[in-house]
Amino acid sequence: MAKINGNEIRPGNVLDHNGGLWAAVKVDHVKPGKGGAFAQVELRNLRNGSKLNERFRSADKVDRVRLEQKDQQFLYEQDGMLTFMDSETYEQIELPAEILGERRPFLQDGMTIQIEYYEAEALNATLPQKVVCKVVETEPVVKGQTAANSFKPAVLDNGVKVMVPPFVGQDEDIVVNTETMEYSERA
Numbered sequence: 502m503a504k505i506n507g508n509e510i511r512p513g514n515v516l517d518h519n520g521g522l523w524a525a526v527k528v529d530h531v532k533p534g535k536g537g538a539f540a541q542v543e544l545r546n547l548r549n550g551s552k553l554n555e556r557f558r559s560a561d562k563v564d565r566v567r568l569e570q571k572d573q574q575f576l577y578e579q580d581g582m583l584t585f586m587d588s589e590t591y592e593q594i595e596l597p598a599e600i601l602g603e604r605r606p607f608l609q610d611g612m613t614i615q616i617e618y619y620e621a622e623a624l625n626a627t628l629p630q631k632v633v634c635k636v637v638e639t640e641p642v643v644k645g646q647t648a649a650n651s652f653k654p655a656v657l658d659n660g661v662k663v664m665v666p667p668f669v670g671q672d673e674d675i676v677v678n679t680e681t682m683e684y685s686e687r688a
Contacts, residue, residue, distance in 0.1 A: 505565045507540050507557025515547065515619075517564035518555070522547045522619060547624040568617040568624065575612045583608070585616065600626045606659040607632045607679050628679045633688045634658055636673050639665060652684075 510516070514525045523544035532538040537558055544553045557563060573585035573594070582595045596616070598605055600623070607628055608614070617625040639655035652664035657677070665684045669675060674688035 503565045503567070504562045506559050507561035507563060508538070508559040510540055510542055510557060510563065515566045515568055516544070517566050518544065522566060522624065523553065524625075526552075547619075566619060568619055570615050570617050572613050573616050575608055575610065575614060577610075585614070588613070594623065596623055596626065601628065603682070604628055604679050606657075606661050607634070607677065630679060631676050631685055632679055633674050634661075634677050636665065636669060636671055636675060639669065639671055642667060642670055655684075 505514075508530065510525050510528055512525050512528055516523050516525065524547055525542050526545050527543040529541040530538065531541055539559070540557045542555050542557060544555060545551070546553070572588055574588055576584045576586055576593070578584070578598065581598050583598050583600070584593055584595050586593050594616075601608060609632070612629070612632075614629070615627045616623050617627070634657040636655045637658050640653050651667055653667055654662055655665040655669065655675075656662055657675075661677075661682070663677060663682065663684050665675065669684070669687070676685040676688050677683070678685045
């Protein structure tokens with residue numbers, strides 16, 4: 502584990518702090534009028550999802566953990582467990598469906614996702630940034646509706662509701678950004 506100063510913490514860093522593994526979600530560098538500067542860091546526990554706000558001064562040393570990242574292929578879901586296969590060794594692992602959180606509906610058969618490991622423990626799973634989905638329900642195109650920021654609701658084939666531009670019709674394939682869960686472009 503590498504030791505870093507408190508002011509070197511960046512969003513996405515994984516820290517060994519208070520006996521747990523924490524991911525830095527948000528980092529604000531504060532320079533008060535009196536006293537030394539510090540980093541106000543919002544941390545999320547990688548094992549149970551709890552959140553914590555901590556202040557780290559630049560003189561504080563924290564342990565930065567490097568997670569091993571592996572590409573794994575999604576095979577199937579059974580009893581709330583997702584089964585993935587390592588594309589190199591063909592080993593299969595099972596992870597709880599909650600590891601993907603609200604992005605779970607975007608997981609498709611055969612999709613390759615990135616799973617982060619600490620030693621042998623899977624801590625995090627990341628979907629591809631863009632996924633192709635089919636619009637199964639939306640309002641019809643209205644002629645003359647050319648307002649710049651007019652979006653209409655649409656239901657995708659995975660049950661997720663997103664806002665789409667007026668020109669997108671039913672049964673069209675669109676690309677959805679899985680980080681923001683918003684329409685990106687036509688497929």
